[in-house]
Amino acid sequence: MRLLIVTSQFPIAGEPNRGRPIYQTVRELSRLAQVRVLSPVATYPRWAQPRSYLYRASDEHHSVPGCDVEYVRYPALPAVSRPFNGRLCARAIAAPLRAFAPDLVLSYWLYPDAYGAMLAARQAEVPLVVGARGSDLRVRDAISRRLTRPVLHAARRLLVVSEDLGRVAERDYGAHPDRIRAIPNGCDASIFHPADRAEARRALDLPADAEVVTYVGRLVPEKGLRELLAAAGALRASRPRLQLVLVGEGPMHGELAALAAAGELPVRFAGTRPPAEVARWMCASDLVTLPSYSEGHPNVLVEALACGRPVVATPVGGIPEVVDAASGVLVPARDPAALAEGLREALERDWDEAALARRFSRDWRQVAQDTLLACEEVLAEARGERALYAAGST
Numbered sequence: 001m002r003l004l005i006v007t008s009q010f011p012i013a014g015e016p017n018r019g020r021p022i023y024q025t026v027r028e029l030s031r032l033a034q035v036r037v038l039s040p041v042a043t044y045p046r047w048a049q050p051r052s053y054l055y056r057a058s059d060e061h062h063s064v065p066g067c068d069v070e071y072v073r074y075p076a077l078p079a080v081s082r083p084f085n086g087r088l089c090a091r092a093i094a095a096p097l098r099a100f101a102p103d104l105v106l107s108y109w110l111y112p113d114a115y116g117a118m119l120a121a122r123q124a125e126v127p128l129v130v131g132a133r134g135s136d137l138r139v140r141d142a143i144s145r146r147l148t149r150p151v152l153h154a155a156r157r158l159l160v161v162s163e164d165l166g167r168v169a170e171r172d173y174g175a176h177p178d179r180i181r182a183i184p185n186g187c188d189a190s191i192f193h194p195a196d197r198a199e200a201r202r203a204l205d206l207p208a209d210a211e212v213v214t215y216v217g218r219l220v221p222e223k224g225l226r227e228l229l230a231a232a233g234a235l236r237a238s239r240p241r242l243q244l245v246l247v248g249e250g251p252m253h254g255e256l257a258a259l260a261a262a263g264e265l266p267v268r269f270a271g272t273r274p275p276a277e278v279a280r281w282m283c284a285s286d287l288v289t290l291p292s293y294s295e296g297h298p299n300v301l302v303e304a305l306a307c308g309r310p311v312v313a314t315p316v317g318g319i320p321e322v323v324d325a326a327s328g329v330l331v332p333a334r335d336p337a338a339l340a341e342g343l344r345e346a347l348e349r350d351w352d353e354a355a356l357a358r359r360f361s362r363d364w365r366q367v368a369q370d371t372l373l374a375c376e377e378v379l380a381e382a383r384g385e386r387a388l389y390a391a392g393s394t
Helices: 020-029 082-100 111-125 141-154 163-173 196-205 223-233 253-262 277-283 299-306 336-348 353-357 364-393
Strands: 001-006 034-043 069-075 103-106 128-132 157-160 180-182 209-215 242-247 267-269 288-289 310-311 328-330
Touching: 001 020, 001 082, 001 111, 001 223, 020 209, 020 353, 020 364, 034 082, 034 111, 034 299, 069 082, 082 111, 082 141, 103 180, 103 223, 103 364, 111 128, 111 141, 128 196, 141 163, 157 364, 163 180, 163 267, 196 277, 209 223, 209 277, 209 299, 209 336, 209 364, 223 242, 223 253, 242 277, 242 364, 253 267, 277 299, 310 336, 328 336
Parallel strands: 001 034, 001 103, 034 069, 103 128, 128 157, 157 180, 209 242, 209 288, 242 267, 288 310, 310 328
Antiparallel strands: none
């Protein structure tokens, strides 16, 4: 099978961890089929940089291990060009799509990426499969919501990372349930596995007796980071050894640093780290937290459990499909007091590291196999439709 992947959620020179779950899937898919990645990246003028995330321009010559990838660019302006970004994306990928001549197009990130893929695939008469990660289905702006709907109706399959996202697609966009396939993320057990906590702390210069609470992800408001710092502040008097670690980058860095300084909170900003270092931070921790407002199937929680660390999170999106009472504590979103109580409960409880690590044995090859199966279903349907059409024409 010649499979073309279209997604902007893929590693770029300035963001090597960008779209890591998609990259892991695509790398394994490349062992099973002939795969090429087209990564359309919006480019912005210097005087109009996005404020909602840390924008980094792509390097069209950037290479990604184990993947055949081509980066293409299209011009954009924050908010202003949003209604047109799908068509601009389609224009950017049309020629490379025709040159590769795929049997099928698989696009991750519904708007603008999959919208552009829909237009280009339709023009090339190639079937389309799309994948949703979470926030591309739970979009907040009306323009993206409206332009996501035709993508879900045109796609022959919709791949989601949780059963919850499948329900969202049906309820909010009218997606046909027979076309939805839930394919949860995998985990690289060669990287994320239990390790000695004391040794990890020595390597990271963390106090041996600290109560380390670690967050891994983008530093953005919807991850509940204001609530996390408020919860840390509420616990400070009763838990003087508490140490909060934030692994990641984002537009909230300055605000969070100011909040930590004003409240004299023990917060360490570790920045964006490669997967092996993320695993070391997890293993150095007493627990990993993700107090998000919205999620798909957060891989950070799967990886934390694979490292034998309990989690404190919110029961949003696909999180309850990952976390239960045996692996962590779930608390209401946007509630600093409840989060503080959840952190206290998790820190005081004895956890079975080995039992936590055994919860997830699904690897990325299994994810790739499930993904390829969905694509093969579509190709089989398309062949059947062509045969019926040919029979009816004679």
